[in-house]
Amino acid sequence: MLVSKADPIVIIGAGVFGLSTALQLATEGYTDISVFERDDQVPGRFSAGYDINKIVRAEYEDPWYTELTLKAITGWKTPLYAPHYHQTGFLHCVSGTGPQQATQTLERFLATIKNHPLFAHKLLPITNPTQIPRDVAWQLNGPLPGWKGYFNPLAGYAHSANALRAVYEAAASIGVKFFLGPERGTITTLLRGGVATSPGKVTGVRTQSGQVHSCKLAIVAIGAAAGTLLPEIGQQVVAKSWSIGHVRLTDDETSALRGIPVTYARDLGFLFEPDPATNLLKICPMGGGYINTDPATGVSLPPKTLRESDNVLPPEDEARMRKLLQHALPALAERPFVQKKLCWFADTADSDFIVDFVPGSAGSVALCSGDSGHLFKMLPIVGEWVAQLVKEGEQGEKRWRWKGAVGQDEKEKGKKWAGGDVSWRLGATREFAEIKPVPGARL
Numbered sequence: 001m002l003v004s005k006a007d008p009i010v011i012i013g014a015g016v017f018g019l020s021t022a023l024q025l026a027t028e029g030y031t032d033i034s035v036f037e038r039d040d041q042v043p044g045r046f047s048a049g050y051d052i053n054k055i056v057r058a059e060y061e062d063p064w065y066t067e068l069t070l071k072a073i074t075g076w077k078t079p080l081y082a083p084h085y086h087q088t089g090f091l092h093c094v095s096g097t098g099p100q101q102a103t104q105t106l107e108r109f110l111a112t113i114k115n116h117p118l119f120a121h122k123l124l125p126i127t128n129p130t131q132i133p134r135d136v137a138w139q140l141n142g143p144l145p146g147w148k149g150y151f152n153p154l155a156g157y158a159h160s161a162n163a164l165r166a167v168y169e170a171a172a173s174i175g176v177k178f179f180l181g182p183e184r185g186t187i188t189t190l191l192r193g194g195v196a197t198s199p200g201k202v203t204g205v206r207t208q209s210g211q212v213h214s215c216k217l218a219i220v221a222i223g224a225a226a227g228t229l230l231p232e233i234g235q236q237v238v239a240k241s242w243s244i245g246h247v248r249l250t251d252d253e254t255s256a257l258r259g260i261p262v263t264y265a266r267d268l269g270f271l272f273e274p275d276p277a278t279n280l281l282k283i284c285p286m287g288g289g290y291i292n293t294d295p296a297t298g299v300s301l302p303p304k305t306l307r308e309s310d311n312v313l314p315p316e317d318e319a320r321m322r323k324l325l326q327h328a329l330p331a332l333a334e335r336p337f338v339q340k341k342l343c344w345f346a347d348t349a350d351s352d353f354i355v356d357f358v359p360g361s362a363g364s365v366a367l368c369s370g371d372s373g374h375l376f377k378m379l380p381i382v383g384e385w386v387a388q389l390v391k392e393g394e395q396g397e398k399r400w401r402w403k404g405a406v407g408q409d410e411k412e413k414g415k416k417w418a419g420g421d422v423s424w425r426l427g428a429t430r431e432f433a434e435i436k437p438v439p440g441a442r443l
Helices: 016-027 063-076 100-114 131-136 160-173 223-229 251-256 315-328 376-392 408-418
Strands: 009-012 033-037 054-056 090-094 124-126 148-152 156-158 177-180 187-192 202-207 212-214 217-220 238-248 262-265 269-271 280-285 338-347 354-357 365-369
Touching: 009 016, 009 202, 016 033, 016 160, 016 217, 016 365, 016 376, 054 063, 054 376, 063 100, 063 376, 090 100, 090 131, 100 148, 124 131, 131 148, 156 376, 160 376, 223 238, 223 338, 223 365, 238 315, 262 315, 269 315, 280 315, 354 376, 365 376
Parallel strands: 009 033, 009 217, 033 177, 090 262, 217 365
Antiparallel strands: 054 156, 090 148, 124 148, 187 202, 202 212, 238 280, 238 338, 262 269, 269 280, 354 365
C-alpha cells in the first residue's frame, strides 16, 4: 500500500527514529504528519537518545555499517547537526588485564577503518600507555596500566538530547504536528480493520484520553517498548539496558578536561569530555546489560515508569566505572556518582535494526526499532531509510527486514544472545529484578 503525500501519517515516539523520520517526510513534501510522544517534552525521556552524549565513530565489525556511518558523519557536519557534534577523537584500548575477547573485538573494529582511504595516515597505534598523555590527551594522567589500542581522530560524540531537540524544532517549523503527554501523546491502541489477517490494516490510533486519530500509515518508533503496541514482535526485539553515571565537576575541572577524546577501555567502559552546560562527566561501564523478562511471555519490555530506572547503579558496574577513572583520571576516582540510571534500548540478536512493514498490516504499519545500542550516531540519515521504505512499499535491505517467526533453534539462540553472547559486549546479561532496588534501599 503506497502512501500519498497528502495522506495522514502517524508517528509514535519522539526519539531518534521518530523525529528523524518526521523531519525527512516533511522535507520531502508529506503534509499531514502527527508525532505522538507519551512524555510531556521532546525529546522524550523514554528515548535512549535522551542523554548528554553518544559516541559517533565509524568502526564496526561489518564494513557495510562503516560506510553507512561515514555518510552519517558527513551529515553531522551540516548546519542543523554541526552545533551538537564534537570531533574530539576516539581513544579505543584494552587494559593490560583485559580478556582476549576484548582485544579480538577491538582488532575487528580497527580492521574496518585501518585500510580505508579516509583514515590513511590518520590513525595512531597505541603500543605503550605513555603515548596517550604525550600524543593524545595530556589530561589523561592516570597510570593507564597496559593500555593498548589506537586513537582515531576522525570521531567523537554528539550531544544527543540537544541534537534531537534541534530536529524536533526543525520538523515543527515545517508543519509536523506534535501531541505530547500521558493523555494526548500516549497511544494505547492501533485501530485495525478491513483485512482479515493479523494484525490487520490499521486505520487509526487511539490515545489514552480516548481521542481517535485517523491515519493511512502508523509508524511505531517507541524502541524497546514496541512490543506493547505490537505483541506480534515476540522475541525479535529485547528490551535491554546499560548503566549510566556522572561525576559532577567544578567549572575549572570542566575547562581543564576540554577536548579529551571519547576514552574507551573495552574491558572497563568509556567516558566523555564533560558537558560545559552542566559540568557533568558521563561514564558508562562495559557489560552484558539488564533485561526485564515477563515470566508469562518470555518477552523483555522496559519498566513502565522512568522512576524505576532512576538512581540505579549496580555495584559491579560502579566498580568498573571507578576502575576506569583510576586508570585514566585518578583524581576523580572517589567522587560520588550522580544522575545514575539505566538506559533502556531495543536489542536484536544480530544487532541489526528493524525498519519494515508489519506482516499482515497491508502496509499500514511500519516498525522502526532494534537500535541495539548503535543507532544514535546515524541520526542525520535515519529518516532517509524510513522515507525510502514508505515510497517503495517494501524493505529492500535484507538486514533491516522483519525477522519473521522464531523456531526452536532460533529461540535457543535468542536465549543465548539475550544473555549477553554478543561479540562486541563483555559480560553476561542479568535480569532487572535481580538489581532493582527495594523501596527505601540505596545502591
